[in-house]
Each structure stands twice: as C-alpha cells, then as structure tokens.
Amino acid sequence: MRTLVLNAGYEPLAVVTFRRALVLVLTGKATVVAEGGEPVVGPNDILGRPTVILLHRYIRLPYSQATPVSRRGVLRRDGHKCAYCGKSAETVDHVQPKSRGGADSWENLVACCLRCNNVKGDHTPAEMGWKLRIAPLPPRGTTWQIKELEKPFPDWDQYLAGSAA
Secondary structure, three states: OOEHHHOOOOOOOEEHHHHHHHHHOOOOEEEEEEEEEOOEOOOOEEEEEEHHHHHEOOOOOOOOOOOOOHHHHHHHHOEEOOOOOOEOEEEEEEEEOOOHOOOOOOOEEEEEEEHHHHOOOOHHHHHHHHOOOOOOOOOOOOHOHHHHHHOOOOOHHHHHHHHHH
C-alpha cells in the first residue's frame, strides 16, 4: 500500500509506504487527509490506513533541477497519444530528425505511433503536410519528479489535478 505525501501547500512531494506514513502521523509531523483499505490494528489502537497525508511544515524543493528527457517521460507527457494522428503511441519521434540536426530535447521529441513514425521517416512534419496535435514543452511541477505517480491511485486524483501543469 502506497501513500501520497503532500507538502504543506498541498503540492505532491513523494510517495511512501503506509508504514512510513503512519510514523509521520504518529510523530505529529503529518495529518491524514484520506484513508482507505484495511485498518491497521496495533496493541492499543486501531488506525485507518492512510492513502494521502499532509505535512505540517513546508519542505522547500530545488526547482533549478530540470527533468531529464526520457522515452518514458515523453510518452507520459503526451498521454501515450500520437502527436500526429492521436492514436495510441508506442514510441517517440524527433520532430526535427536527428539526421538533420534535431536534438534529444523535450521541445523536439513527441509520442508517436509506429505507423506515423515509419511513414514520416526522415522528414519534418511540414514536409509531410502534418501538424502537431500538442506543443512539445518541458514538463513542470513536482509530479514529474515522482516516478510512482505514473500509475496513481484513484484516491489521489483530486490532489494531483492542480499540480499536473
């Protein structure tokens, strides 16, 4: 069981085990915001199993760190949808082909289906007469720094909606 940890400003900070979450709550460092699953039975208490906790103190994060480019990150940013046709994407494509000086950057990589990738080949979208369905931009926010948020629990949706910028 995983628990979402929110910073004092309700910003997603980390995902921890429910045991670590219980320690944070019992030591007075956090408050339970949402519970779910089987309760935790201790020798003296019966506690709800936390799914979301809120820290009492604000933790400053280094925002100067840029999110590194990865295939997984590009597919996640684009919602696993092809940037050209909108179908399910399995791979990534360079908008400006590498053979023409295209870089491996957030601005030049998009999610792409195999068909569009093969048809496009070594051409630019303008040469093919295609338009991008999304603007390839680098991701922002702390949700991109937390790998466990790729497959979030449904209980977390309301806490992640505002930070998915």
